[in-house]
Amino acid sequence: MAAFADFWATYSTLVYSVGIHALLALSLWLTLSCGLLSLANAAFMGIGAYTAALLTLNLHWPFPAALLGGAVAPAVVALIIGAPTLRLSGVYLAMATLAFGEVTRILILNLQITGGPEGLNGIPLLTTGWHIVVILAVAGYGLARIRRSRLGRAFEAIREDEVAARLMGINVESHKLAAFTLGAVLAGVAGALNAHFTFFISPREYGFENAVDILTMTILGGTTSLIGPVLGATILTLLPELMRFLHAYRLAVNGLILVVVVLFLPTGLWDARRFRQLLKNRRARKGGQP
Amino acid sequence: MSLLSIRGIGKHFGGLQVLEDVNIEVPGGAIFALIGPNGAGKTTVFNLVTGLIKPSSGSIAFEGRDLAGVPPHQITRLGIARTFQNIRIxxxxxxxxxxxxxxxxxxxxxxxxxxxxxxxxxxxxxxxxxxxxxxxxxxxxxxxxxxxxxxLSYGEQRKLEFARALATEPKLLLLDEPVAGMNPSEKAVLMEEIRNIRDRGYGVFLIEHDMRFVMNLCDRVAVLNFGRIIAEGPPDEIRTHPDVIEAYLGRGDEAEVS
Structure with a gap:
């Protein structure tokens, strides 16, 4: 028990980070499941973080209400910017959402209410371990339900062939907006949770670097199932701790991982279909022996 | 009343006139074919009917309802489903x-x-x-x-596309070159499937340039050449129509299109 207490004292922050990164990776997973390559989720995380932090700091809202605010604010922004930008596809959408992310970061940097470059200090430490566990579990459950419904099938159909999906009676625009907005909600909640355990937030946490980090986690883990993003988030959160000596090259290592994964494991580390195939091959080989 | 009425449709892309005053009446519960040489504008007709592109002039009505301004996914919900020339499963x-x-x-x-x-x-x-x-x-x-x-094999993918299109519970099924790239035995199988679909009460409107396939299968045929309908009628009539023979084989050829 004492050993666990020691471990927890040292590593609880790390465990919290794993949970929050998993939530972020799942938020991008949802957006990607509809074929939308978005780099806006770091900005949505920032909007959620600042909204929730301002609500508890200045207005003394109770934590659940602040979390809700941290979910609603990015959703509203997503609905507004989604309508014009989601007409774009592929790399053009990536560029537009990247620009949106930078605009958001610069706005936070220059506004009075957000504390400018100094950020917000003294955010009450309200996030506990079970908050993260419960929210992650609820998000995972919700996404699993979506996958097994008309909504999830529509997202996947749009990702695989937009024209065919449209001619199957799917309203492509409204589904894209739904995937984008729900992704923003998850990223916003992750930001709100994060703000209330790090005590301090600043604009630089929600820039381009973070957007690429979230993308790397999701792609590394794999987008064919919900396990992939969680696995990717876990690995990329723990890896820098295990390889402290590489600290200065963290970004380079992340970039390298992204390149290697895209080249050699395009479906990510966790690909249920590949596992099934491997299992089948093994069985076939065993069965072939006399 | 016909199921689908295409009236006076024209379509140009910039200065290129693709369709000109096209009139087609597609009946329900029958197999109707639109045939014509490559580049005649057949797929454009399907793209117009399904709402993927807008006509430059003319109107399209389904069960008497004007389809102008109706988005593609709504057109599907009204009862028109389609397959694609280059399979899109x-x-x-x-x-x-x-x-x-x-x-x-x-x-x-x-x-x-x-x-x-x-x-x-x-x-x-x-x-x-x-x-x-x-x-x-x-x-x-x-x-x-x-x-x-x-x-799936190529032929199976086509059949999957049929099933997927039928899943929208359409009244009219548009098939864009359903036997393109198939060998004769696959074609025979598919022909049977299309007949089955008609016999179950669906209207079938298909595009094809394999003449033999069309003549054996269809109840009624329209011929499109250079964006205009040059003939329309039952297969036997089309087979011997001089304008059709000219469109397919060139002027002065006595041969009959088989």
Missing amino acids: FPDMTLLENVMVGRHHLLNYGGLALLFATPAFREAERRSRERALELLSWVKLDHKADATADN
Whole structure:
């Protein structure tokens, strides 16, 4: 028990980070499941973080209400910017959402209410371990339900062939907006949770670097199932701790991982279909022996 | 009354006139073919009917309802489904999932029912799955329902596209060159499937340039050449129509199109 207490004292922050990164990776997973390559989720995380932090700091809202605010604010922004930008596809959408992310970061940097470059200090430490566990579990459950419904099938159909999906009676625009907005909600909640355990937030946490980090986690883990993003988030959160000596090259290592994964494991580390195939091959080989 | 009425349709892309004053009446419960040489504008007709592009002039009505300004997914919901010349299945989904995508608008449970997997949700999904399996059995693919679609042969992918289109519960099925790239035995199988679909009460409107296939299969044929309808009637009449022979074989050729 004492050993666990020691471990927890040292590593609880790390465990919290794993949970929050998993939530972020799942938020991008949802957006990607509809074929939308978005780099806006770091900005949505920032909007959620600042909204929730301002609500508890200045207005003394109770934590659940602040979390809700941290979910609603990015959703509203997503609905507004989604309508014009989601007409774009592929790399053009990536560029537009990247620009949106930078605009958001610069706005936070220059506004009075957000504390400018100094950020917000003294955010009450309200996030506990079970908050993260419960929210992650609820998000995972919700996404699993979506996958097994008309909504999830529509997202996947749009990702695989937009024209065919449209001619199957799917309203492509409204589904894209739904995937984008729900992704923003998850990223916003992750930001709100994060703000209330790090005590301090600043604009630089929600820039381009973070957007690429979230993308790397999701792609590394794999987008064919919900396990992939969680696995990717876990690995990329723990890896820098295990390889402290590489600290200065963290970004380079992340970039390298992204390149290697895209080249050699395009479906990510966790690909249920590949596992099934491997299992089948093994069985076939065993069965072939006399 | 015909199921689909195309009246005086013209379409130009910039200065290029693709269709000019095209009139087509497609009856229900029959197989109607639009034939013509490559580049005659056949696929453009389908793209106009399904709302993917807008006509420059003229009007299209389905069951008497004008389709002007109706978005493509709504046109599907009104009862027009189509397949594509270059197959467009969802390759990473299973056959069952492919077909169930077609039932999207028929599953009208809400977000809460979905999240809590209510009995209504389960019942709707179960019925939908059953219907999808039934449609797969119509095209004899039900034994592969859980395989991913990219494992199918070319001919099987075409049949999957049929089943997926039928899943939207259409009244009219548009088939864009259904036998392109197929060998004669595959063609024979597909011809049988199309007849089956008609016999089940669907209207079939297909595009083809394989003349033999069309003449043996269709109840009525229209011929499109350089964006204009040059002949329309039962297959026997079309086969001997001088303008059609000229369009396919050139002027002064005595040979009959077989």
